[in-house]
Amino acid sequence: MQKGAILVLSGPSGAGKSTIINAASDEIGEYYFSxxxxxxxPRVGEEDGKDYFFVSKESFEEDIKAGNFLExxxxxxxxxxxxxxxxxxxxxxxxxxxxxxxxxxHRLVRAKMNDITTSAFxxxxxxxxxxxxxxxxxxxxxxxxxxxxxxxxxxxxxVGEYDFTIINDTVEEATKRFVIVAKAARLKQSAEDEEKxxxxxxxxx
Ligand SMILES: Nc1ncnc2c1ncn2[C@@H]1O[C@H](COP(=O)(O)OP(=O)(O)OP(=O)(O)O)[C@@H](O)[C@H]1O
Ligand SMILES: Nc1nc2c(ncn2[C@@H]2O[C@H](COP(=O)(O)O)[C@@H](O)[C@H]2O)c(=O)[nH]1
Numbered sequence: 001m002q003k004g005a006i007l008v009l010s011g012p013s014g015a016g017k018s019t020i021i022n023a024a025s026d027e028i029g030e031y032y033f034s035x036x037x038x039x040x041x042p043r044v045g046e047e048d049g050k051d052y053f054f055v056s057k058e059s060f061e062e063d064i065k066a067g068n069f070l071e072x073x074x075x076x077x078x079x080x081x082x083x084x085x086x087x088x089x090x091x092x093x094x095x096x097x098x099x100x101x102x103x104x105x106h107r108l109v110r111a112k113m114n115d116i117t118t119s120a121f122x123x124x125x126x127x128x129x130x131x132x133x134x135x136x137x138x139x140x141x142x143x144x145x146x147x148x149x150x151x152x153x154x155x156x157x158x159v160g161e162y163d164f165t166i167i168n169d170t171v172e173e174a175t176k177r178f179v180i181v182a183k184a185a186r187l188k189q190s191a192e193d194e195e196k197x198x199x200x201x202x203x204x205x
Contacts, residue, residue: 003091003092003093003094003190004090004091004092004093004094004095004096004097004116005091005096005097005116005117005118005185005186005187005188006091006096006097006098006099006109006113006116006117006118006185007031007096007097007098007099007117007118007119007120007181007182007185008099008101008105008106008109008117008118008119008120008162009021009098009099009100009101009119009120009122009178010100010101010102010103010105010106010119010120010121010122010155010158010162011121011122011123011155011168012123012130012148012151012152012155012156013076013134013148013151013152014124014130014133014134014137014148014152015122015123015124015130015168016122016124016133016168016171016174017100017122018100019168019171020122020166020168020171020174020175020178021033021098021100021178023171023175024175024178024179024182027175027179028096028178028179028182028183029096029182029186030095030096031095031096031097031098031182032086032087032090032095032096032097032098033097033098033100034082034083034086034087034090034097034098034099034100035049035050035051035052035053035086036052036053036080036081036082036100036101037052037053037055037060037063037069037079037080037081037082037083038052038053038054038055038060038078038079038080038081039054039055039056039057039060039078039079039080040052040054040076040078040080041054042054043139043140044139053083057079060072060079060081061079063081063083064081067084068083068084068085069081069082069083069084070082070083070084070087070108070109070112071101071104071105071108071109071112072105073101073102073104073105073108075102075104075151076144076147076148076151077147080101080102080105082099082101082105082109091116096182096185096186098182102155103155103158103161106119106158106161106162107161110161115188115189115190115191116188116189116190117188118163118164118181118184118185118188119161119162119163119164120162120163120164120165120166120178120181121158121159121161121162121164121165121166122165122166122168122174122178123156123159123165123166123167123168124167124168124169125167125168125169127149127152127153127156130149130152131145131149134148134149163181164177164181166178166181
């Protein structure tokens with residue numbers, strides 16, 4: 001029986017998802033962060049197996065064919081996907097599994113594992129502030145930044161599909177809110193658990 005729960009975090013590139021997960025990591029108890037596979041090239045300082053599993057397009061497409069992904073999507077011109085096996089194992093161990101995935105990925109996870117999923121959309125207060133932060137991060141070329149800002153205008157429209165919205169004005173305040181959301185996510189029960197509880201409750205009355 002599956003015992004864990006899922007917390008999906010989405011938001012435009014540069015919203016602060018990684019920053020907030022890292023800032024909250026000591027306060028949210030034991031969790032498993034799902035390391036995605038991508039065909040994007042590593043940024044300076046990124047490590048294979050820590051930030052992402054960096055693979056070729058051919059290798060990614062083989063994994064698609066083999067059914068190895070829980071979800072995958074093309075985002076900003078590259079493939080990104082969540083491997084099913086480690087997620088299943090973490091859920092079976094009763095862990096909270098945290099995903100940093102885009103809005104398409106969130107829809108696919110919802111379609112497959114809605115009953116154990118909680119989600120939050122993170123965004124800076126304005127598009128202008130997003131642009132400032134993406135430029136200040138200095139990890140991407142100008143053409144990549146322009147593409148991500150353009151895509152953010154579409155991504156923000158999915159905000160209503162999420163359980164929670166976290167406006168990342170200051171890291172401190174956004175992290176506090178994320179910690180509360182993570183605690184709520186842990187409490188999400190699977191439909192199977194609910195059925196068992198009702199059965200047990202009725203029999204014992
Ligand atoms: N509240 C904040 N105020 C100012 N700068 C911030 C804030 N939150 C994050 N940042 C900065 O904004 C940049 C983007 O943050 P981060 O890399 O965490 O975004 P992300 O959502 O994980 O992006 P991506 O989806 O591209 O991986 C970083 O340089 C980070 O230090
Ligand atoms: N659908 C998925 N989206 C993913 C996954 N891993 C990351 N992402 C999203 O991609 C963008 C860009 O990330 P970056 O590291 O290149 O800046 C960002 O919105 C992530 O949330 C995934 O496995 N599936």
